[in-house]
Amino acid sequence: MKFINVPFRNLKRRPLRTLFTIIGISIAVSSVILLISMSRGIEKAWVNSLTERNVHMLGLGSETIEILTSTLDEDLKKEIKTVQGVKNVSGELVNLLRLKQGIHLIQRGWPKNSFLWNTVQLKEGNLLKPEDSDKVLIGQTVSRKLNIKTGDSIIMLNKIFIVDGILAPAGTMNNSVVIFHLKTLQKLINKNKKVTEFHIQLNQPDDLTKVKEIQSELNKTFPKIVFIQTKEVGEKNDILIIFKNITWTTSLISLIVALFFILNTLLMSVSERTKEIGILNALGWSRNKIIIMIITEGIIIVSIATVLGYILGVISLKWLVRLPRLNGFFEPEVSDYMFFEILLVTLFLGIVGSLYPALKAVSLNPVDALNQE
Amino acid sequence: MELISLKNISRFYNDQKIKALNNITQSISQGEFVSIIGPSGSGKSTLLNIMSGLDKPTHGEVFFKNKKIDNNRSWTDIRSKNIGFVFQRFNLLPTFTALENVEIPMFGVIKNSKIRRSKATELLYQMGLKDRLHHFQSELSGGEQQRVAIARSLANSPDMIFADEPTGNLDSKTSESIINLLLDVHLKHNRTLVIVTHDKEIAKISNRVINILDGEIVNESFQK
Numbered sequence A: 001m002k003f004i005n006v007p008f009r010n011l012k013r014r015p016l017r018t019l020f021t022i023i024g025i026s027i028a029v030s031s032v033i034l035l036i037s038m039s040r041g042i043e044k045a046w047v048n049s050l051t052e053r054n055v056h057m058l059g060l061g062s063e064t065i066e067i068l069t070s071t072l073d074e075d076l077k078k079e080i081k082t083v084q085g086v087k088n089v090s091g092e093l094v095n096l097l098r099l100k101q102g103i104h105l106i107q108r109g110w111p112k113n114s115f116l117w118n119t120v121q122l123k124e125g126n127l128l129k130p131e132d133s134d135k136v137l138i139g140q141t142v143s144r145k146l147n148i149k150t151g152d153s154i155i156m157l158n159k160i161f162i163v164d165g166i167l168a169p170a171g172t173m174n175n176s177v178v179i180f181h182l183k184t185l186q187k188l189i190n191k192n193k194k195v196t197e198f199h200i201q202l203n204q205p206d207d208l209t210k211v212k213e214i215q216s217e218l219n220k221t222f223p224k225i226v227f228i229q230t231k232e233v234g235e236k237n238d239i240l241i242i243f244k245n246i247t248w249t250t251s252l253i254s255l256i257v258a259l260f261f262i263l264n265t266l267l268m269s270v271s272e273r274t275k276e277i278g279i280l281n282a283l284g285w286s287r288n289k290i291i292i293m294i295i296t297e298g299i300i301i302v303s304i305a306t307v308l309g310y311i312l313g314v315i316s317l318k319w320l321v322r323l324p325r326l327n328g329f330f331e332p333e334v335s336d337y338m339f340f341e342i343l344l345v346t347l348f349l350g351i352v353g354s355l356y357p358a359l360k361a362v363s364l365n366p367v368d369a370l371n372q373e
Numbered sequence B: 001m002e003l004i005s006l007k008n009i010s011r012f013y014n015d016q017k018i019k020a021l022n023n024i025t026q027s028i029s030q031g032e033f034v035s036i037i038g039p040s041g042s043g044k045s046t047l048l049n050i051m052s053g054l055d056k057p058t059h060g061e062v063f064f065k066n067k068k069i070d071n072n073r074s075w076t077d078i079r080s081k082n083i084g085f086v087f088q089r090f091n092l093l094p095t096f097t098a099l100e101n102v103e104i105p106m107f108g109v110i111k112n113s114k115i116r117r118s119k120a121t122e123l124l125y126q127m128g129l130k131d132r133l134h135h136f137q138s139e140l141s142g143g144e145q146q147r148v149a150i151a152r153s154l155a156n157s158p159d160m161i162f163a164d165e166p167t168g169n170l171d172s173k174t175s176e177s178i179i180n181l182l183l184d185v186h187l188k189h190n191r192t193l194v195i196v197t198h199d200k201e202i203a204k205i206s207n208r209v210i211n212i213l214d215g216e217i218v219n220e221s222f223q224k
């Protein structure tokens, strides 16, 4: 028999209790995985949608909380363009729409001469011509879900549009997109002369100090607009920040629950093994060996629970992204890296949760422990 | 050579109201077979527990091989390597087989698990338990359990075996075989044997009988 068999055997003596504890902790772990990958997924989808368009910086209304409520004058574009280091600027009007079919779309309107058109790759059809005010481009997901191809029509806000092209597969957000001429979308949603945000390309996007300088220059020159680097969009968006905070708080609560699961289970286990711990002591087991035995029990529980919770988390995530209402807005991704992140946290919890029961076990008077029935 | 010696040992409970042991000075030498006898509640178990560091005296000092022992770490080390325990209620670990019970004290003393296993097997064979290696406590008779316990007490080849009423829970025939085994263990390797007992027959065959009453040694007799 190896030493590791001893804690395993102890856990097996109450198999159901051990099982329920493992299930409880793995549910906590899976909910943490779910929440964190969702919150990271939303941010990632957004950042991706911008990198796919070669956008280096984003300019939003400085006093808006939710990006869609941002409204800026489309003519500011010319002034932004004059700032040194700025290569291209394009306004964009954005709107979220839920079709009668229950499908969510992101409507985007681009000016006719926008650099954004150059970043588009088509799977089929054509880019919109300047006079195509009743035509749109659609993303993969939209095409698949509505089962429409180039030349078909699509009804949005009681207006009929003709699909002129379908975008090549891209990130989740850009797959759920419908692209209009800016004027068309402005008319459709009554935002004449307005845009939601400005997309900016820089001359030297890799020179980070330069980028920072331009950023602060822009922010100084246009107090009504806040300029954000693409990779920062998640950190600067209030809604995402709120969502992240909720995520972290909920995760923390889940993990604290898991901690008490371990604590409770091992405390019960230790107290019903009082006599056995006394015997081990009489047989010459040191305090440290007994402590290590009990902590190992905690570690075994959390390790199994983390593996199970991870699998559970991945499965429920797969199921969750299929829900039509969530589909298209985030790219949840569970990486091996995340597994090890969680494992690190749960191992810590396992050790903390078993430390008190372990110390309690070795604090017993050996004679009293031996005389227990 | 003196293995264990006690110097002015007292063990009081409830603020000196109960004197389980009162000012005992006594020692156990290498190779002795000592019986401790006395009525119930006289302090026999307390004496044995203090000699093995399981219990701490209220006053006095305990020496192992002439070295004063006063911390838990030294005591667990001594119990692990130099003292084998046999209890009245056998005290096998219920979730482990006979073989595993014998292996348990070897962790940390014998590093190799295969050697642990073969040594434990050998000890159980010596106790006549060849067919009981993989049985659990619940599947063994009292006498068999006590034989496993004796095998376990020998796991790390200790200098001393301490047995607290080892036959107290057994019928007379089984008791006899257990005593014979213990005697064997004592004689074969000149191992020190200290038995707490009510059994006059056991007392008769030991080298020395310590008679204890109300926490004091009232009589000590040597015999060949």
Ligand SMILES: Nc1ncnc2c1ncn2[C@@H]1O[C@H](COP(=O)(O)OP(=O)(O)OP(=O)(O)O)[C@@H](O)[C@H]1O
Binding pocket: B013, B014, B018, B019, B020, B038, B039, B040, B041, B042, B043, B044, B045, B046, B047
């Ligand atoms: N934890 C304790 N608290 C209070 N008194 C105790 C405690 N343990 C033992 N005693 C008392 O100490 C005295 C000696 O007890 P001990 O167990 O050594 O007796 P013993 O000779 O082994 O008796 P027995 O033959 O019944 O086993 C007894 O009077 C007992 O009641």
Ligand SMILES: [Mg+2]
Binding pocket: B044, B045, B046, B164
């Ligand atoms: Mg007793």
